[in-house]
Amino acid sequence: MIEEKFDAIVIGAGMSGNAAAYTMASRGMKVLQLERGEYPGSKNVQGAIMYADMLEKIIPDFREDAPLERHAVEQRFWMMDDTSHTGMHYRSDDFNEAMPNRYTIIRAQFDKWFSRKVREAGATVLCETTVTELAHDTKGKVIGVRTDRAGDVIFADVVVLAEGVNGLLGTRAGLREMPKPETVALAVKEMHFLPEEVIGERFGLKGNEGCVIEAAGTISRGMTGLAFLYTNRESISLGIGCLVSDFASTTESPYALLDAFKRHPSVRPLIAGSEVKEYTAHLIPEGGYKAIPQLFGDGWVVVGDAAQLNNAVHREGSNLAMTSGRIAGEAIFQINSRGDPMTKENLALYKTMLDNSFVVKDLMKYKDMPVLLHTHSRHFFMTYPQLMSLAAQNFMRVDGTPKIEKEKATTAAFIKARSRWGLVSDAVRLAFAWR
Amino acid sequence: MTIAVAELRVEDKLFLNRYLVDAGGPHIKVRPHEKPSPNLIALTRVCPAKCYELNDKGQVEITADGCMECGTCRVLCEASGEIEWNYPRGGFGVLFKFG
Numbered sequence: 001m002i003e004e005k006f007d008a009i010v011i012g013a014g015m016s017g018n019a020a021a022y023t024m025a026s027r028g029m030k031v032l033q034l035e036r037g038e039y040p041g042s043k044n045v046q047g048a049i050m051y052a053d054m055l056e057k058i059i060p061d062f063r064e065d066a067p068l069e070r071h072a073v074e075q076r077f078w079m080m081d082d083t084s085h086t087g088m089h090y091r092s093d094d095f096n097e098a099m100p101n102r103y104t105i106i107r108a109q110f111d112k113w114f115s116r117k118v119r120e121a122g123a124t125v126l127c128e129t130t131v132t133e134l135a136h137d138t139k140g141k142v143i144g145v146r147t148d149r150a151g152d153v154i155f156a157d158v159v160v161l162a163e164g165v166n167g168l169l170g171t172r173a174g175l176r177e178m179p180k181p182e183t184v185a186l187a188v189k190e191m192h193f194l195p196e197e198v199i200g201e202r203f204g205l206k207g208n209e210g211c212v213i214e215a216a217g218t219i220s221r222g223m224t225g226l227a228f229l230y231t232n233r234e235s236i237s238l239g240i241g242c243l244v245s246d247f248a249s250t251t252e253s254p255y256a257l258l259d260a261f262k263r264h265p266s267v268r269p270l271i272a273g274s275e276v277k278e279y280t281a282h283l284i285p286e287g288g289y290k291a292i293p294q295l296f297g298d299g300w301v302v303v304g305d306a307a308q309l310n311n312a313v314h315r316e317g318s319n320l321a322m323t324s325g326r327i328a329g330e331a332i333f334q335i336n337s338r339g340d341p342m343t344k345e346n347l348a349l350y351k352t353m354l355d356n357s358f359v360v361k362d363l364m365k366y367k368d369m370p371v372l373l374h375t376h377s378r379h380f381f382m383t384y385p386q387l388m389s390l391a392a393q394n395f396m397r398v399d400g401t402p403k404i405e406k407e408k409a410t411t412a413a414f415i416k417a418r419s420r421w422g423l424v425s426d427a428v429r430l431a432f433a434w435r
Numbered sequence: 436m437t438i439a440v441a442e443l444r445v446e447d448k449l450f451l452n453r454y455l456v457d458a459g460g461p462h463i464k465v466r467p468h469e470k471p472s473p474n475l476i477a478l479t480r481v482c483p484a485k486c487y488e489l490n491d492k493g494q495v496e497i498t499a500d501g502c503m504e505c506g507t508c509r510v511l512c513e514a515s516g517e518i519e520w521n522y523p524r525g526g527f528g529v530l531f532k533f534g
Binding site: 036037038039041042043044045046048106107108109111127128129130147148149165166168178179180181184186188190191235244247248249251252253254255276277278279280281282283 | 443504522
């Protein structure tokens, strides 16, 4: 099929793969990108929020033609119990800037655009091609790939594994471990379509302004999880995700959780009358810093979700993916332009550069958070949201009870649920994991 | 005032999606077994596409047609050898319109 040898082969046309392929091709390297879907984006699922800064560092003028939905001017965090939510809103007109900071996107459309940029930069992009195996030389160095198309090995100096959270190649080749049930979350999502002006009215948005809602609490039924609702131009992306290990032990059904979230009195009016046009599921890497695998070896690097590069605390995934792809591309370009071989020693440059970026620094900051939320999920996702609701309701209702008694009742409820020691230790644990 | 939110069964939700099914070449297989492990049984509830079902002999079967290729079953059951997981052939499987 393809006789020539490439400087680099990139496996996957998601955020990290496109960033890596673009970075190398635009610097004149000979790049082949392989994607198993019918078109780039056809296998990709995300919330999705895209941060401008990380894309600007790759394609500075992306706003001219990238398919962007709305820029976020408002963020809501909800702590939910079965009938209420206690929330924090942040809304600022400052986000209505000439070059907004973050956008909602629809991945199938965005990835097609990004892939077009990759092709325009000179890379060869081959879709409908599943890579079945990495090819090695006698010393174990990766020298290319085999695909499910006719033909033998396609050779390259280096292979960039941008194969996503469920990447088979790297795990089968023993380059990294399989994701564990406690280091990945299963998220399900629906696309709810509504007229643009209806979304504007319901969320108080004009023009391209967008609103982002993230919600935790009894909606995940004691499991470590998060729900979200993001406004697109004429649709709402709505979903919920929980750790796979929690799903396995509770045997809750993800679609039942999603339906309950949609029926919640705080959510129902926002999506009323909508038409659902797609239902998706995807794994999200949640293991954080401690789950990052070996990132490079002889003839290969791994980027994005496949490398567990996702900041679950700040719900940032695709920007870490794009950044790791770009940094891998830059490191490979440096080695390539020196004329050096793509050995493990030389490719260590990728890790050095990644360690110095926000990607690893942020994951390092929250390295203890995944375990804390996992081991204390019932308190953080059931007990506290219920207590918050009780406290807020107690505070709001005026019923002739003296305020001092209301305060005492609220305090007593917290102590009854978690004990004084429990409250203090939860706070200390959270503070240390956050610090 | 009651506010309608369309509720769909999983089977109906999957009809919203676009698939190119590789007839005769399912990408996930459940290996023959006597007694399924707890994780394998959990898949009958946890698989977001409801691909896994218990048959009347108490064994778990899969129909992979509606699979969204998330990998949950792989994470839970590949290591134990109970299932065999591969990607569909290039171009086949689920094709997200929005993603």
